[in-house]
Amino acid sequence: MDHRPREFRVGTLLLDRYEVVAILGASQMGEVWQCFDRQTGQDVAIRWLPPDLRRSKKMLNVLHAEIRRIAGKRHPNIAIIRQIVHAGEQTYVVGDYAPGLDVETWARQGESGRRTLAEVLPILAQIAAGLDFAHQQRIAHCNLTPSNVFIGLDGVVRVTDFGLMTRRHVEFVRGKATRTGVTGTYLAPELRTEDSEPDSGSDQYALAILAWDLLAGAPPELDADPPDFLPASARAALRRATAPKPRNRFASCADFVRALGGERVTSRRGRSATEWRRIRRCFGVAFTMLGVGAGLGFGGYLAVEAIRNPPPPPERKAATPIRPEPVAPKKEGPARPVVEKLVATTPLPVEGQPWVTQTGQMEFVWVPPLGMWIGRFEVTNEEYALKDPEHDSGEFRELSLREPRQPVVRVNFDDTAAYAAWLTEQERAAGKLLPGWRYRLPSRAEAIAYTRAGLSAVFPWGEAWPPNRGNYGDESLAAAFRDLQFISGYQDGFAVTAPVEASGENAWGLFGAGGNVWETTSKFAGGAEFGGWHGGGWDDHSTVRLGCEMTYGFLGNARGAVNGFRLVLAPIAGEEPPPPAAKAPAATPPPS
Numbered sequence: 001m002d003h004r005p006r007e008f009r010v011g012t013l014l015l016d017r018y019e020v021v022a023i024l025g026a027s028q029m030g031e032v033w034q035c036f037d038r039q040t041g042q043d044v045a046i047r048w049l050p051p052d053l054r055r056s057k058k059m060l061n062v063l064h065a066e067i068r069r070i071a072g073k074r075h076p077n078i079a080i081i082r083q084i085v086h087a088g089e090q091t092y093v094v095g096d097y098a099p100g101l102d103v104e105t106w107a108r109q110g111e112s113g114r115r116t117l118a119e120v121l122p123i124l125a126q127i128a129a130g131l132d133f134a135h136q137q138r139i140a141h142c143n144l145t146p147s148n149v150f151i152g153l154d155g156v157v158r159v160t161d162f163g164l165m166t167r168r169h170v171e172f173v174r175g176k177a178t179r180t181g182v183t184g185t186y187l188a189p190e191l192r193t194e195d196s197e198p199d200s201g202s203d204q205y206a207l208a209i210l211a212w213d214l215l216a217g218a219p220p221e222l223d224a225d226p227p228d229f230l231p232a233s234a235r236a237a238l239r240r241a242t243a244p245k246p247r248n249r250f251a252s253c254a255d256f257v258r259a260l261g262g263e264r265v266t267s268r269r270g271r272s273a274t275e276w277r278r279i280r281r282c283f284g285v286a287f288t289m290l291g292v293g294a295g296l297g298f299g300g301y302l303a304v305e306a307i308r309n310p311p312p313p314p315e316r317k318a319a320t321p322i323r324p325e326p327v328a329p330k331k332e333g334p335a336r337p338v339v340e341k342l343v344a345t346t347p348l349p350v351e352g353q354p355w356v357t358q359t360g361q362m363e364f365v366w367v368p369p370l371g372m373w374i375g376r377f378e379v380t381n382e383e384y385a386l387k388d389p390e391h392d393s394g395e396f397r398e399l400s401l402r403e404p405r406q407p408v409v410r411v412n413f414d415d416t417a418a419y420a421a422w423l424t425e426q427e428r429a430a431g432k433l434l435p436g437w438r439y440r441l442p443s444r445a446e447a448i449a450y451t452r453a454g455l456s457a458v459f460p461w462g463e464a465w466p467p468n469r470g471n472y473g474d475e476s477l478a479a480a481f482r483d484l485q486f487i488s489g490y491q492d493g494f495a496v497t498a499p500v501e502a503s504g505e506n507a508w509g510l511f512g513a514g515g516n517v518w519e520t521t522s523k524f525a526g527g528a529e530f531g532g533w534h535g536g537g538w539d540d541h542s543t544v545r546l547g548c549e550m551t552y553g554f555l556g557n558a559r560g561a562v563n564g565f566r567l568v569l570a571p572i573a574g575e576e577p578p579p580p581a582a583k584a585p586a587a588t589p590p591p592s
């Protein structure tokens with residue numbers, strides 16, 4: 001099938017699964033269709049991303065991160081994006097379908113093109129509930145406007161298009177994001193003039209402008225006062241929610257709606273992450289200047305005293321040997337445990353013995369129940385750099401993920417499969433690979449098996465809670481990021497990814513098998529189809545996500561801060577054949 005969107009029409013079968021029911025519209029963010037999902041029997045909304053958007057890794061990474069945070073969750077007032085699908089050169093975003101009338105059209109159907117406060121409050125309350133739920137998942141809408149809020153026939157309001165803007169308001173030119181500054185009345189002032197991250201305060205500002213638009217029939221002009229026909233309490237609520245400084249706004253969107261309706265709201269909003277960064281920078285500059293000034297003043301005083309009172313000449317003494325004081329090693333974070341390196345004693349891998357590659361000295365452990373070698377550690381940054389020196393695992397909120405012995409992250413299924421093929425070629429060319437064997441990704445079943453290490457427990461470490469090994473969302477993460485959830489009573493010592501040697505060893509001698517990064521798997525042994533991410537990551541805290549059989553991910557094209565991988569060395573003869581391709585029904589053209 002040719003997936004060019006201009007050829008889609010009602011009745012077309014998209015991606016061998018979604019039957020086009022209606023064309024919903026188009027914008028700079030792409031065309032949108034209502035489709036019937038033949039697998040689930042539900043209506044979905046599918047958006048085709050135009051070329052400039054689908055070429056933007058930043059845009060896709062933001063979408064993948066937000067899909068992961070909200071995976072498996074539902075809220076009646078949010079149409080959630082569920083997955084991203086690549087088909088040839090085309091990219092589609094699949095999400096919940098929001099039936100009904102957009103709120104702008106609904107508002108213009110009121111008397112004089114606007115709605116009364118009594119009519120608007122129930123609508124705004126549902127929008128606020130959806131936004132506050134998303135903010136609890138660390139997701140900001142970033143682009144709330146009347147065109148992406150819909151009122152169903154059942155009266156339920158749904159907000160759409162979460163995540164379809166990057167963290168900053170930008171325009172895309174050939175796949176690169178460029179900040180544009182002012183992008184409309186709904187853009188909060190802190191995002192127009194500063195390099196700030198959108199957050200719940202930015203969405204609250206947009207919600208207040210939306211309320212203003214519905215009540216007055218048009219959004220406000222710059223520095224305009226709320227309409228005089230509104231009650232004093234409503235005008236005060238609009239002024240506070242549109243305050244230039246985010247911390248002067250309400251603590252939540254629901255608080256704004258309550259105040260708009262005349263309730264007295266006393267809760268206060270804390271400083272945003274951007275404000276705290278600015279304060280830390282200011283204090284840093286001030287302390288530096290004070291230190292320099294104090295140092296210059298004290299140095300001048302010593303120089304004057306030395307001129308006035310020169311010291312007497314020192315007495316000559318017999319020279320004595322000087323013994324240097326031992327220098328204590330510099331501590332940077334938790335101490336890395338000393339893990340004895342494996343040694344390969346044979347020129348080629350021998351079953352029952354450990355193996356170390358010539359390329360990068362990667363260590364593999366022989367696992368008899370699986371009849372293969374399993375990577376002792378997850379692939380590290382320094383090992384991945386041998387193939388791709390330009391790759392950067394980056395940071396998470398200014399904490400590095402790129403140290404040599406940290407596991408490589410921000411790699412997707414295609415990246416990891418290409419690395420396995422590259423390592424196979426390198427080792428085969430060096431004469432270090434058995435005939436009929438190759439390096440590859442583990443299948444999902446194999447990953448579950450080596451994570452359990454012969455046990456039948458619910459969690460990689462056993463049945464008890466909290467964990468006793470592995471790098472998860474612990475109290476170190478909570479201390480570094482106060483807004484993130486964590487496992488109470490558990491301390492692994494790392495706020496983000498741990499060096500692979502510090503990620504916890506299981507009964508089969510594998511480190512990080514369950515906890516550090518989510519490991520990429522294939523659907524079946526040796527297959528070229530993504531099987532999900534497995535094992536739990538450094539920011540996970542939920543018992544549901546840490547189970548041995550937990551796998552997440554619809555597609556393998558995410559490059560998130562928790563996405564890494566481990567390799568296995570396995571016989572090609574033991575790989576599973578791909579399942580027969582299912583025949584999809586042909587597209588049915590519409591009646592002429």
